[in-house]
Amino acid sequence: MKRSFLLALTTPLVFTLAACAPQHPTITAIKTQPVAAGVNAHLNRAxxxxxxxxxxxxxPLLNSLVAKALGDAPDMAIARQRITLAEAQAKAAMAADGPEIDFSADVERQxxxxxxxxxxxxxxxxxAGTTGPWYxxxxxxxxxxxxxxLWGKNRDRVAARIGKVNAQKxxxxxxxxxxxxxVAxxxxxxxxxAAIYGVLSDIRQEQNNIISADKQLYQHGIASSVQGVETDIDAGKTEERMADAAGKMKAxxxxxxxxTNTASVTLTRRELPAVEASLPTTLGYELLARRPDLQEARWYIEASMNDVDAAxxxxxxxxxxxxxxxQDALHLSDLFRHSAQQMGVTGGFTLxxxxxxxxxAQLDIAQAQNNLSVADYNKAVVDAVNQVARTASEVETLTRKSQQHQxxxxxxxxxVALAQARFSAGLIAGSRVSEAKIPALQEKIAGLTLKEQYLDATLQLTSALGGGYRQG
Known part of the structure; x- marks a missing residue:
């Protein structure tokens, strides 16, 4: 009896499922590359x-500028609104999976x-109970x-929406x-x-000292006018460089x-940070996995996989x-009578x-979207590996160059110290001390440029490694 009962119960279900529209997807799923899988294996461990x-x-000034940018920048406002939209869409998908009860009432004159x-x-x-023709x-x-x-279609859609919320975060x-x-x-x-502008001002001062000394020598017939002209040309070039630095600062x-979405920014001078080797001993996948753009791409893969399951x-x-x-009645006076009550239960079945x-076609679209998400992720990982390798190498190179330039x-x-000592001993003129200072100041500008390049490279490396992002 049990076997006969089970057979009678399962036979209609088997025939029902067999009668479903046949699946014949034409798009084959692709997989993440090994390097991408390596990133997934080390998420949030660094x-x-x-x-x-x-x-x-x-x-403090840098901190305030960054805080202002993160709080008021239009890009941040757009990103926050995208999260709000994705969360609302996820709530709508969740609500569609639950039961629904409605109250309705209507009056019709016919x-x-x-x-x-x-x-x-x-x-x-x-x-006969008729009072026609109007009712x-x-x-x-x-x-x-x-x-x-029963097959989880709505649940898969909810999971896809939740994945998109995480991607937007x-x-x-x-x-x-x-x-x-x-900003940094x-x-x-x-x-x-600003530091270069200050050093150029010092160079201009030394050049003025030399020009003043050359004029005095020329007036006494000791030096030719050619030397003064050459110094004037150098001073003019220095002023051009100062104007260029000032223009860059304004830009x-x-x-x-x-x-920062502000009307004005007031900056003050401060010393550049020292060049130091502060990188980890190894730059492995556990650091690369901290990149939020890779996390975003991975969540889009998860969402698209749920879309495939729903399809x-x-x-x-x-x-x-x-x-x-x-309650239903042809006359409003009878609407609240017990005899006007009607009820029913319906089981709907759509095959x-x-x-x-x-x-x-919908399944192919979902699978193609999933493949596109995987391909985007694979490319993002490869690009990230190359970016980290390039910026890390640049940081190491600039560290060595800065140390050598020191x-x-x-x-x-x-x-300069030797020239100053000779001047103090009365062996050379003061203008010769200025001539010795100018090359030293030029080297200081070169050192500042190297230090700025090092700082910029470390900032790019920090960004390439996700800036310490942890998935919330």
Missing amino acids: DWPKSAWWKDYND KMSAEGLMGPFALTDPA TNGTFGLTAGWDLD AELEQTRQLLATS RLYWEWQTQ IEARLQAL RAAFYPDVNLMAFLQ PIFDSGRLN RVERDAARV
Whole structure:
């Protein structure tokens, strides 16, 4: 009896599933590359760099600029609104998976046709309960429905929406890191130009000393006018460089105003941070996996995979439960009587059998979107690996060059000290001390440029490693 009962119960289900529209997807799924899989295996295991890495510079002005950019920049506002939209769409998908109860009420005034099916009601016959041809019909009550989602189609759609919410959160963090990096790079570039401007002012002062001394020598017939002209030309070039540095500083201030969404930015001079080797001993996948753009791409893959599952579930039958409890009467005076009550329960069953290929087309679209997400992710990982390798190599190279240039600056300083000693001993004129100082100051400018390049490279490396992002 049990076997016969099970056979009788399962046979209709087997035939039902066999009658479903056939699946014949034409697009093959692709996989993540090995290097991408390596990144996935090390998500959220690193402690460097820190999330608020810009605070390590201990610069209150830089901190305030970054905070202003992260709070008021239009890009951040757009990213936040995308999260809000994705969350609302996820809530809508969740609500679609649950039962629904509605209350409705309506009143209708209608005239019955004497020639139609309801013709007897067009007559006036109180004994028969007809007062035609006009009636005021009233209805009110509750209706309920529930899609049982036996195959998980709605649940997959909810999971896809949640994946997109997580992707938008990662996009917000990516925007945050890009803004913070841009502000920090511009800030230290301004500090470099300000420092160069100061050194150029010192060079201009020394050149003025030389020009003054040459004029005195020329007036006494000791020197020719050619030497004075050459010094004047050099002074003119220095003034050009000062004007160029001042122009760059103004341009940087304008860009910072745009990034921080403020009317004006007031910057003050401070020393550039020292060049030091602060990188980890290895730059492995555990650091690369901290990049929010890779996290974003990975969540889009998850979402698209759930869309594929939902597209597959659409091939199977839908089962819906519906019920109603209403009061319905042809006369409003009878609407609240017990005899006017009506109720019912309906079990709906929808089976796709032939749809001219629509479901297969939707499945192909979902699979193609998933493949596109995987391909984008693979490319993003490869680009990230190359970016980290390039920027890390640049940081190491600039570290060595800066250390070597420090020795050059020390040697130039010794030349200046020797000239100063000879001047103090009365062996040379003061203008010769200025001539010795100018090359040393030029080397100082070269050192500032190298230091700024090093700072910029470290900032790019921090950004390439995700800026300490951790998935929330």
